[in-house]
Amino acid sequence: MSLRHAVLGLLADHPASGYDLLRTFQTSLANVWPATQSQLYTELNRLAEADLVTVAAEGPRGRKEYAITEAGRTELLHWLTEVEPQRNRRSDALLRVFFLNQVDPERARAYLEREGAVAAERHEGLRQLERSVDWDSGGDLAFYGRLTLEWGLRFTRMQQEWAVWAAEHLRDRTPGDAGRP
Amino acid sequence: MSLRHAVLGLLADHPASGYDLLRTFQTSLANVWPATQSQLYTELNRLAEADLVTVAAEGPRGRKEYAITEAGRTELLHWLTEVEPQRNRRSDALLRVFFLNQVDPERARAYLEREGAVAAERHEGLRQLERSVDWDSGGDLAFYGRLTLEWGLRFTRMQQEWAVWAAEHLRDRTPGDAGRP
DNA sequence: GACTCCATGTAAGCGGTTACATGATTTT
DNA sequence: AAAATCATGTAACCGCTTACATGGAGTC
The missing domain is CATH 1.10.287 (Helix Hairpins)
Structure with missing residues (x-):
C-alpha cells in the first residue's frame, strides 16, 4: 500500500491537485513508483475519506487542490521510519x-x-x-x-x-x- | 501473467506435482519470482484447463503429477523469445x-x-x-x-x-x- | 495414537491495469 | 469554431496475499 505514501510524500512538500500529482508520477516518480490516473484519483478520495489529506482549495474546471493534514504527516513519518520496506522483487x-x-x-x-x-x-x-x-x-x-x-x-x-x-x-x-x- | 510461464518453464524440464513446484518456488525461484501455494494450485488448474499442461500421473494422497504439453512448450518459447519483458519496477x-x-x-x-x-x-x-x-x-x-x-x-x-x-x-x-x- | 509431512482446494479482499465517460477552459 | 489541455470519476478484470479448510500417508 505504498501509493498512499507516495501521495502523502508529495503533498508533504506542497499542496497539489490530482492532475499535478499525476504529472509528477509520470515524470520524477516514473522510475520508482509509477501510478496511473485512475489509481491516483481513487487514492486521493480514499485519503480524504481517511482525513490524511483535505481539499484545501477548489479551482476552475473542478480542480481540487489537496493538502496533507497532521494525521497524514504522522502516517508518512511512521511509514518512513518504522515500516520495513518490502524488498522481494519479481523480475x-x-x-x-x-x-x-x-x-x-x-x-x-x-x-x-x-x-x-x-x-x-x-x-x-x-x-x-x-x-x-x-x-x-x-x-x-x-x-x-x-x-x-x-x-x-x-x-x-x-x-x-x-x-x-x-x-x-x-x-x-x-x-x-x-x-x- | 508470468507465474504461468514460470510454471511452464519448470515443467519443461521435468514433470512435477504442485507440491514439488511449490518447493522450487520457495527455494530456487524465491529471489526471482516467488509464488504462494494458493496461487500455484489455481494456476495449475487453469493451465490444465487451457491444455498447456496435463495430469500425467496420479499418486498417493491425491498427488497429481503435471507434464507440459506441446502447446505448453510453444507458449513457453513464444514468451521466452518474442514477448518483451516488463522492466518497470516499483521499489x-x-x-x-x-x-x-x-x-x-x-x-x-x-x-x-x-x-x-x-x-x-x-x-x-x-x-x-x-x-x-x-x-x-x-x-x-x-x-x-x-x-x-x-x-x-x-x-x-x-x-x-x-x-x-x-x-x-x-x-x-x-x-x-x-x-x- | 499423536505428530509430522505430503497434498490439494477455495474464498475474501486489495492493489494495479485498461478502458470508458464527461465536461470546463484555454489556445489557435 | 475547432483543437488541445486541464480535470475528475468509475467499472471491469486480473493477479497476488492471506486465511481457512480438508484429508491421506508415513513416523515415533
Missing part, C-alpha cells in the same frame, strides 16, 4: 534467463545482448535526465532525488555489465561453430 | 529515499545505513547459496541458474555500495555537530 526478465536452456545458445545470447542494450539505453536516458535537472537549487527534494537517480545509474550500469559478462560466459561455454575455422 | 525502499527530506539528516543516514546492511546480508546469503550448489553438474539449468545468481550478487553489491556512497554524501552535505570539535 520477468530474470525469470526468462532462468529458462534460457529451453532455446538454443544463439537465441540465448541474443536475449542477453538485448537486455544489455536496453540497460544501456535506460542508463543513457537517466544521464540525460541528470543533465537536465538543476541540482544546485539546494532543495532537499533535489538532493534526495539525486540519490535515487544515482541508484538508477548504478543499477542500469550493473545490468549492462552483467549482460555483457553473461553473454561472454555463454560464448566461452559453447564455442559456436559460426565464425570459427 | 518502496527507493520511494522512501525520495521522501527522506521529511526526517532529520540523522534519521535519513540511519535509514541508508540500514539499507546498506540489509543488502550486505542478502549478498552474503547469496554467496552461501552459491557455495552450497553443485554448479559442475553440467546441467543447463545449473548454468543459467548461475547467471541469475550472479545478477543477484552484483545487484546486492551495487545496493550496498550505493548505500555507503549515499550516507557519505549526506554526511558531507550536512556536517552534523556530533563528534566534531
Whole structure:
C-alpha cells in the first residue's frame, strides 16, 4: 500500500491537485513508483475519506487542490521510519534467463545482448535526465532525488555489465561453430 | 501473467506435482519470482484447463503429477523469445529515499545505513547459496541458474555500495555537530 | 495414537491495469 | 469554431496475499 505514501510524500512538500500529482508520477516518480490516473484519483478520495489529506482549495474546471493534514504527516513519518520496506522483487526478465536452456545458445545470447542494450539505453536516458535537472537549487527534494537517480545509474550500469559478462560466459561455454575455422 | 510461464518453464524440464513446484518456488525461484501455494494450485488448474499442461500421473494422497504439453512448450518459447519483458519496477525502499527530506539528516543516514546492511546480508546469503550448489553438474539449468545468481550478487553489491556512497554524501552535505570539535 | 509431512482446494479482499465517460477552459 | 489541455470519476478484470479448510500417508 505504498501509493498512499507516495501521495502523502508529495503533498508533504506542497499542496497539489490530482492532475499535478499525476504529472509528477509520470515524470520524477516514473522510475520508482509509477501510478496511473485512475489509481491516483481513487487514492486521493480514499485519503480524504481517511482525513490524511483535505481539499484545501477548489479551482476552475473542478480542480481540487489537496493538502496533507497532521494525521497524514504522522502516517508518512511512521511509514518512513518504522515500516520495513518490502524488498522481494519479481523480475520477468530474470525469470526468462532462468529458462534460457529451453532455446538454443544463439537465441540465448541474443536475449542477453538485448537486455544489455536496453540497460544501456535506460542508463543513457537517466544521464540525460541528470543533465537536465538543476541540482544546485539546494532543495532537499533535489538532493534526495539525486540519490535515487544515482541508484538508477548504478543499477542500469550493473545490468549492462552483467549482460555483457553473461553473454561472454555463454560464448566461452559453447564455442559456436559460426565464425570459427 | 508470468507465474504461468514460470510454471511452464519448470515443467519443461521435468514433470512435477504442485507440491514439488511449490518447493522450487520457495527455494530456487524465491529471489526471482516467488509464488504462494494458493496461487500455484489455481494456476495449475487453469493451465490444465487451457491444455498447456496435463495430469500425467496420479499418486498417493491425491498427488497429481503435471507434464507440459506441446502447446505448453510453444507458449513457453513464444514468451521466452518474442514477448518483451516488463522492466518497470516499483521499489518502496527507493520511494522512501525520495521522501527522506521529511526526517532529520540523522534519521535519513540511519535509514541508508540500514539499507546498506540489509543488502550486505542478502549478498552474503547469496554467496552461501552459491557455495552450497553443485554448479559442475553440467546441467543447463545449473548454468543459467548461475547467471541469475550472479545478477543477484552484483545487484546486492551495487545496493550496498550505493548505500555507503549515499550516507557519505549526506554526511558531507550536512556536517552534523556530533563528534566534531 | 499423536505428530509430522505430503497434498490439494477455495474464498475474501486489495492493489494495479485498461478502458470508458464527461465536461470546463484555454489556445489557435 | 475547432483543437488541445486541464480535470475528475468509475467499472471491469486480473493477479497476488492471506486465511481457512480438508484429508491421506508415513513416523515415533
